[in-house]
Structure formats: structure tokens, C-alpha cells
Amino acid sequence: MALSAQHLSWRVGERAILADVSVELPQGQMLGIIGPNGAGKSTLLRCLYRYLTPSQGDITLFGRAVSDFSARSFAQQVAVVLQDTPHHFDMTTAQLVALGLTPHKGAFSLTSDQDKHEVRRALATVGLTALADQGYEQLSGGEKQRALIARAIVQKPKLLILDEPTNHLDIRYQIQILELLRSLEMTVVISIHDLNLASALCDQLLLLDQGHAVAQGRPNEVLTEQRIAEVFEVCCQVSPHPQHGNPQINYFYGYHNVTQGETP
Numbered sequence: 001m002a003l004s005a006q007h008l009s010w011r012v013g014e015r016a017i018l019a020d021v022s023v024e025l026p027q028g029q030m031l032g033i034i035g036p037n038g039a040g041k042s043t044l045l046r047c048l049y050r051y052l053t054p055s056q057g058d059i060t061l062f063g064r065a066v067s068d069f070s071a072r073s074f075a076q077q078v079a080v081v082l083q084d085t086p087h088h089f090d091m092t093t094a095q096l097v098a099l100g101l102t103p104h105k106g107a108f109s110l111t112s113d114q115d116k117h118e119v120r121r122a123l124a125t126v127g128l129t130a131l132a133d134q135g136y137e138q139l140s141g142g143e144k145q146r147a148l149i150a151r152a153i154v155q156k157p158k159l160l161i162l163d164e165p166t167n168h169l170d171i172r173y174q175i176q177i178l179e180l181l182r183s184l185e186m187t188v189v190i191s192i193h194d195l196n197l198a199s200a201l202c203d204q205l206l207l208l209d210q211g212h213a214v215a216q217g218r219p220n221e222v223l224t225e226q227r228i229a230e231v232f233e234v235c236c237q238v239s240p241h242p243q244h245g246n247p248q249i250n251y252f253y254g255y256h257n258v259t260q261g262e263t264p
């Protein structure tokens with residue numbers, strides 16, 4: 001297994017924000033973490049990328065406990081893309097992307113032609129070539145998100161962790177970025193709210209609710225009408241998507257009336 005987390009819990013006082021969550025992910029697969037607001041998705045990711053130390057449980061990366069990695073070797077193996085990133089007032093987009101090279105370079109290494117090529121290629125991959133020399137802070141929310149993904153691509157990690165990377169993106173880039181992540185053939189863990197996007201593009205899904213793992217498996221094993229109704233408290237119809245065959249969810253509106261047997 002590329003990634004294995006066993007019986008993870010993370011508590012604040014008496015409250016278990018994560019409660020006995022286990023998950024396994026083979027190399028090269030993309031795992032989508034789904035669940036309602038406050039379910040514990042970001043907390044699970046924070047444990048995986050070592051920002052938080054679990055109160056209980058073990059995490060291994062390619063068979064080795066994550067706590068055994070030095071900071072540098074962890075940064076060489078794992079790239080993280082978060083929603084809220086520190087400000088980079090004095091950097092161009094290309095300079096921000098080049099930061100992804102840092103874990104692989106010595107303290108006094110100069111930027112080589114190969115480095116510049118990697119940065120240019122990553123910028124082209126996320127559609128930001130024209131904005132390479134623009135200040136990073138002047139980019140729109142979606143452009144910033146794509147720049148951060150380019151930085152992670154340049155880092156060439158074995159595991160890529162992304163917390164809601166599609167948040168600021170228009171639908172074209174939501175699809176494009178997830179397809180791009182798949183094409184990288186890396187092991188990817190991503191938290192995502194859009195269940196249809198998750199269904200279309202993730203190999204595995206982990207559904208969290210109130211810190212508990214409610215289901216894990218392929219999208220058609222996890223995304224059932226009953227489970228979506230129970231966990232998200234919405235009414236929906238699930239049918240195979242006409243193109244890829246994974247679950248396609250159609251939501252019904254006025255569901256409170258419907259569930260009470262009243263006319264919407």
C-alpha cells in the first residue's frame with residue numbers, strides 16, 4: 001500500500017474530531033475524502049501530512065511510519081495543496097511554482113535550465129503560461145489555486161494531498177484539474193465537496209460523518225441514495241452516468257416537505 005492509516009483518532013478534550021478512521025490506498029490511485037461540513041475531512045488530511053499528530057493510530061507511507069521521515073525527506077515524498085496559503089507578496093507566479101523544487105535542492109544550488117523547463121512545463125499544464133511573470137498576489141482565486149497545483153507538480157511527490165482544490169475553480173478547471181491529477185499517475189488524496197465530480201474522477205472514496213468513516217470503496221459502493229440521504233440529509237436519485245457509468249446524483253429540492261409526505 002502507498003498509504004495506510006489505521007485506527008486514527010484525533011481528540012480535542014473529550015471530543016473525538018476523528019474517531020477510529022482507517023483507510024488504505026494503493027499506489028497510483030486517487031482517494032476522495034467526502035462528507036458534510038465539519039465531518040473531519042481537513043483534520044484527517046492534517047494528520048496525513050503531519051500537521052497534526054493523531055491521538056491514536058498509525059500512518060505509514062510506502063510501508064514506513066510517517067513519524068520516521070525527516071522533514072526534508074517527507075517534503076520530497078509528500079506535496080500539500082491547501083486552500084488558505086500564506087501571502088507571497090513579492091513573488092511572480094513562476095517564482096512561486098519554482099518553490100516546489102526546494103526540497104530536492106541543496107542550500108546553494110542555482111536554478112538550472114532543467115529547473116526552468118520544469119517550471120514552464122508545470123505552468124503550461126495548469127494553463128498559466130501567460131501569467132508566469134505576473135505577481136502571484138494579483139492572480140484570481142482560481143488562478144492562485146492552479147499555481148499552487150503547479151508548485152506541487154514541480155515537487156514531484158509520491159503522495160499529493162489536496163484540501164478542496166476545486167473550491168475557487170470554474171467548472172472547466174474543476175474537471176481539468178481533477179483529470180490532470182489523475183494523469184500524473186501519483187497517489188493522490190483529495191477532499192472534495194462535489195459528489196458528482198468525486199464519483200467521476202476518484203478511484204476510491206472515503207465518506208466521513210462526524211469524525212467516523214461511514215463507507216470506503218469504489219464510488220458505486222459508497223454513493224448510494226440511502227447513504228447520501230442519511231449523511232447529507234438531502235433527497236436524491238442516483239443513476240449510472242451515461243459516459244463513465246459511476247453514480248450520477250440528481251438532487252431533489254423541497255425535500256423537507258417531500259420527506260414529511262407533503263406536496264413540495
Ligand SMILES: Nc1ncnc2c1ncn2[C@@H]1O[C@H](COP(=O)(O)OP(=O)(O)OP(=O)(O)O)[C@@H](O)[C@H]1O
Nearest residue numbers: 012017035036037038039040041042043044191208
Ligand atoms: N483545533 C481544533 N479545535 C477544536 N475543534 C476543531 C479543531 N479543528 C477542527 N475542529 C472541529 O472539528 C470538526 C471537523 O473539522 P474539519 O475542518 O476537519 O471538517 P471538514 O470536514 O474539513 O469541514 P468543511 O467541509 O466545513 O471544510 C469541526 O466541527 C471543527 O470545528
